[in-house]
Amino acid sequence: MADRTVVITGAASGIGAATTARLAGAGWRVIGVDKDELDIVADLGTPEGRRRAVEESAARCDGTLAGIVTCAGQAGMPGRAGSTLSAVNYFGTVEVLEGLRPLLAPGGAAVAISSNSTTVQPAIPSDLVDACLEHDEELSARLADADGPLAAYPATKLAVAHWVRREATGPKWAGAGLRLNAVAPGMIDTPMVAEIRADPEAGPLAGNSRRRVAWPL
Numbered sequence: 001m002a003d004r005t006v007v008i009t010g011a012a013s014g015i016g017a018a019t020t021a022r023l024a025g026a027g028w029r030v031i032g033v034d035k036d037e038l039d040i041v042a043d044l045g046t047p048e049g050r051r052r053a054v055e056e057s058a059a060r061c062d063g064t065l066a067g068i069v070t071c072a073g074q075a076g077m078p079g080r081a082g083s084t085l086s087a088v089n090y091f092g093t094v095e096v097l098e099g100l101r102p103l104l105a106p107g108g109a110a111v112a113i114s115s116n117s118t119t120v121q122p123a124i125p126s127d128l129v130d131a132c133l134e135h136d137e138e139l140s141a142r143l144a145d146a147d148g149p150l151a152a153y154p155a156t157k158l159a160v161a162h163w164v165r166r167e168a169t170g171p172k173w174a175g176a177g178l179r180l181n182a183v184a185p186g187m188i189d190t191p192m193v194a195e196i197r198a199d200p201e202a203g204p205l206a207g208n209s210r211r212r213v214a215w216p217l
Helices: 014-025 047-060 082-103 126-133 137-147 149-168 191-198 202-206
Strands: 005-009 029-034 065-070 104-113 179-183
Touching (some): 005 014, 005 047, 005 082, 014 029, 082 104, 082 126, 082 137, 082 149, 104 149, 126 137, 126 149
Parallel strands (some): 005 029, 065 104
16 A cells, blocks of 8 residues: 555644545545654654654555655744744754655655745745755754744745755656645644634734634644
8 A cells, every 4th residue: 555655744733634634535544743642753853753753654654655745843932942943844844855755656746834924924034044955953943043933933934945946856856756845824723823823922913814724623
């Protein structure tokens, strides 16, 4: 069943859980990765957790995948370290994609989750985006902490989008017959968004988005 096997990170809730349910319902075998539960427990905010996610996914899929969906991410909540966002949102995404790419069968596909905050939020710190794209995790962490979580969130998601654009047409992806793309959701009615809306500082900022999409999970 390897030709119908997909790895989904952040599969325990929100977009990851909805994607898991949709694919499983269509007959796909889903290997779910999350920091607290599911098939593989791994904290993608750490190098060790990323390695565990890749190694255990490889063992569970018998060395071949049809797809990868990287939904794991952290919201830009007041009081949350910006470095947590750079670690999970960017490095947790990119290193899992790079680690699992060799397992994709010809014609396989990977989808990374970016965010429409990358197009609507002003003053995104470009130095943080650049540090992520240079794969300097230590510098990215320092800059993200200095910028704060509200600025680090769109910066890390923009870095994901730029990384996908840079890599997708290269020899490791399109050149090898593999598809790589990013999607940029808006405000989706998920537990992450509920956490933001409940926060007295972040909630009013999110309140400007009045059209919402309700996911079934």
